[in-house]
Amino acid sequence: MRDAWRGFIFPNIVIGIMKVSRIIVGPIETNCYLVSSLEELICIDPGDNSGQIIEAAKKLGGKLKYIILTHYHYDHVDAAKQVKLALGGKIIIHKNEKPYLNFQPDEFTKEGDSIKFGNEELEILLTPGHSAGSISLLGKKEIFTGDTLFKDGIGRTDLPGGDEATMQDSLEKLKKIIKPGMMVYPGHGEIFKT
Numbered sequence: 001m002r003d004a005w006r007g008f009i010f011p012n013i014v015i016g017i018m019k020v021s022r023i024i025v026g027p028i029e030t031n032c033y034l035v036s037s038l039e040e041l042i043c044i045d046p047g048d049n050s051g052q053i054i055e056a057a058k059k060l061g062g063k064l065k066y067i068i069l070t071h072y073h074y075d076h077v078d079a080a081k082q083v084k085l086a087l088g089g090k091i092i093i094h095k096n097e098k099p100y101l102n103f104q105p106d107e108f109t110k111e112g113d114s115i116k117f118g119n120e121e122l123e124i125l126l127t128p129g130h131s132a133g134s135i136s137l138l139g140k141k142e143i144f145t146g147d148t149l150f151k152d153g154i155g156r157t158d159l160p161g162g163d164e165a166t167m168q169d170s171l172e173k174l175k176k177i178i179k180p181g182m183m184v185y186p187g188h189g190e191i192f193k194t
């Protein structure tokens with residue numbers, strides 16, 4: 001009987017929706033995100049509370065493919081190793097963060113790379129200023145902005161690798177890219193819609 005359905009196109013069936021879960025971690029209340037599609041998921045900015053992140057990921061189910069760090073600051077990276085130990089996944093960070101790291105990631109990323117999981121794809125955008133290798137992750141209807149853009153402000157530029165002028169350029173870049181109606185998932189504070 002199953003063969004009778006071969007080649008049949010089922011209209012209006014959405015195959016896998018990107019699901020975003022937020023876990024607020026650590027003393028500076030960093031937004032850690034678990035993003036899942038079909039049987040795969042990625043973790044963005046596991047800054048602290050590895051146990052909580054691991055438990056949430058297990059509940060969501062699926063294979064953890066990547067652990068993506070939007071920048072090198074401890075409040076975004078400190079639980080990466082424990083999460084990887086428990087669930088696997090490649091730790092990825094932009095190559096400009098290399099001089100500031102006290103651990104070895106699995107891969108360095110760069111502008112234009114794409115992160116594929118399930119049937120979703122996020123594009124790496126280099127948005128420096130808060131740090132030299134701060135990245136944003138751009139999807140079709142969403143963007144993860146790390147500490148570059150918050151609901152009520154922008155990230156500080158006075159820490160090592162930070163630069164005010166570069167930050168302004170990055171904000172100009174994001175202004176052109178972020179479309180009305182997009183969900184913005186920042187590194188701290190509220191998630192918002194443009």
Ligand SMILES: [Zn+2]
Binds near residue numbers: 071
């Ligand atoms: Zn930061």
